[in-house]
Amino acid sequence: xxxxxxxxxxxxxxxxxxxxxxxxxxxxxxxxxxxxxxxxxxxxxxxxxxxxxxxxxxxxxxxxxxxxxxxxxxxxxxxxxxxxxxxxxxxxxxxxxxxxxxxxxxxxxxxxxxxxxxxxxxxxxxxxxxxxxxxxxxxxxxxxxxxxxxxxxxxxxxxxxxxxxxxxxxxxxxxxxxx
Amino acid sequence: xxxxxxxxxxxxxxxxxxxxxxxxxxxxxxxxxxxxxxxxxxxxxxxxxxxxxxxxxxxxxxxxxxxxxxxxxxxxxxxxxxxxxxxxxxxxxxxxxxxxxxxxxxxxxxxxxxxxxxxxxxxxxxxxxxxxxxxxxxxxxxxxxxxxxxxxx
Numbered sequence: 001x002x003x004x005x006x007x008x009x010x011x012x013x014x015x016x017x018x019x020x021x022x023x024x025x026x027x028x029x030x031x032x033x034x035x036x037x038x039x040x041x042x043x044x045x046x047x048x049x050x051x052x053x054x055x056x057x058x059x060x061x062x063x064x065x066x067x068x069x070x071x072x073x074x075x076x077x078x079x080x081x082x083x084x085x086x087x088x089x090x091x092x093x094x095x096x097x098x099x100x101x102x103x104x105x106x107x108x109x110x111x112x113x114x115x116x117x118x119x120x121x122x123x124x125x126x127x128x129x130x131x132x133x134x135x136x137x138x139x140x141x142x143x144x145x146x147x148x149x150x151x152x153x154x155x156x157x158x159x160x161x162x163x164x165x166x167x168x169x170x171x172x173x174x175x176x177x178x179x
Numbered sequence: 180x181x182x183x184x185x186x187x188x189x190x191x192x193x194x195x196x197x198x199x200x201x202x203x204x205x206x207x208x209x210x211x212x213x214x215x216x217x218x219x220x221x222x223x224x225x226x227x228x229x230x231x232x233x234x235x236x237x238x239x240x241x242x243x244x245x246x247x248x249x250x251x252x253x254x255x256x257x258x259x260x261x262x263x264x265x266x267x268x269x270x271x272x273x274x275x276x277x278x279x280x281x282x283x284x285x286x287x288x289x290x291x292x293x294x295x296x297x298x299x300x301x302x303x304x305x306x307x308x309x310x311x312x313x314x315x316x317x318x319x320x321x322x323x324x325x326x327x328x329x330x331x332x
Contacts, residue, residue, distance in 0.1 A: 021324055023314055026270040033269070034287050040201050084232055 056178050057082040066171045072097040073105070073165050081115070081177045086152050089115075095143040097165045103140040103147075106164050108133040111149065114159040115175060119150040133162070153177040181241070184233055188242035191229040192249045195219065200267065212268070268317040275313040288315060299323045 054061035057080040064079040074092040081087055089111070093103050102125075109132050111117050124136035138147060153159070156179045164170035199212040199219075229242065256263045272284050274295055285291070295313045296306075298321045304310060312324040 021312055021314075023271050023273060023312075025273050025314075026265065029265050030270055030272060030284075033266075037201055040197075 054080070056080065058085070058087075064173070066173050068165075068168045068171060070094070070096055070168070072168045073163065073171060075163055075171050075173070077173070077175065079173070079175055081151065081153050081175055083153055083156055083177055083179055086118070086150060089149045089151055091147040091149070091163065093140065093143060093145040093147075093165070097168070098140045098143060098145065099166075101139060101141065103138045103145060104135060104166055105138075105147070106131070106133055106135045106162075106170075107149070108160075108162040110159050110161045111151070111163075114153065114155045115161065115177070116152040116154050117149050118152050121148045121150070184229075184231070184238050184242060185245050187229045187231070188245040189249050192216065192246045196253065196267070200269075271317060272315045273312065274315055274321065275307075275310060277311070284315075290315065290321075295321055295323065299325075 050056060051059070053059055054063070056062075057078060062078045062080040063076070065074065065076050067074040071094040073094065075089065076092070077089040078087050091105060093105075097103050097105075107117075112134065120136070122138065124138050126135075126137040128135045128137075136147075138145075153175075156177050158174050158176050160172065160174045162170050162172045195216045196212070199216050230238065253263075253267065257267050258264075272288065273281055274285055274288075274290060275281065280292065292307070295310070298313070299307070299310055302323055302325060304323065304325055309326055310323055311326045314322045314324075316322055
């Protein structure tokens with residue numbers, strides 16, 4: 001015996017306009033949706049302005065600078081980075097940082113791991129590991145002297161780091177990596 | 180990391196659904212937001228930040244499966260709930276009925292009377308007086324119902 005397909009009564013549930021045409025308009029919902037649209041377009045605009053200002057990295061608000069009191073070391077970096085996006089952290093050494101034709105600087109592990117240090121320029125003469133970081137020694141003549149560290153962070157979230165030169169207080173700061 | 184690629188794919192899909200929905204309906208017979216999202220997303224997947232640096236086949240397959248699952252879940256919710264269907268698809272909107280134009284609807288949906296007349300002409304209606312009702316459908320098309328004694332060519 002052939003099984004019959006199941007059926008249900010035709011129920012005309014779509015509201016009609018003028019009792020003639022079934023349209024199913026829902027103006028109260030639509031008015032709420034238009035309000036939501038106005039809000040969401042405003043929100044999108046705020047996001048774009050924040051982005052242009054650098055709140056999500058790569059802009060004016062993202063740039064940061066930290067200096068030790070006597071100017072032996074200054075660090076220019078971006079306090080907000082974007083994941084998998086290259087950026088540069090620059091170390092500026094003052095005259096007191098150069099001793100016997102050399103500059104020595106210690107950077108914490110977080111710059112290499114969390115913040116994804118890809119390259120250091122110029123190449124250090126000596127690299128030494130220990131104390132949860134790396135100590136680099138560069139040959140240097142006169143101030144100003146700069147070292148660039150190319151970063152390409154992979155881990156999202158805050159990453160605290162520490163940079164210091166001998167006999168100077170450390171520079172400790174944090175970089176937030178956006179997804 | 181596998182979890183982050185899955186989350187990126189799901190977020191990308193839902194974000195595009197929102198964007199296409201908010202960008203709104205435009206007059207003309209066009210793809211539904213669902214279809215547009217699928218084509219746009221799948222086509223652009225390999226070129227967007229959703230993939231990141233993970234260009235393996237495994238990653239691509241897992242992300243496509245994630246998108247398919249999200250699409251299925253939204254379609255299921257849309258089928259089960261009228262409220263979800265309204266949010267995802269919108270509702271039909273009357274642009275013109277016997278008494279005249281719905282000015283607020285027309286301006287909010289950025290539709291002009293010319294757009295309605297274009298559709299009316301396709302049905303052989305010569306002028307606006309021959310239109311009983313014009314409706315903007317959820318998929319973006321304008322449907323025109325002629326008057327019983329309409330002015331037709």
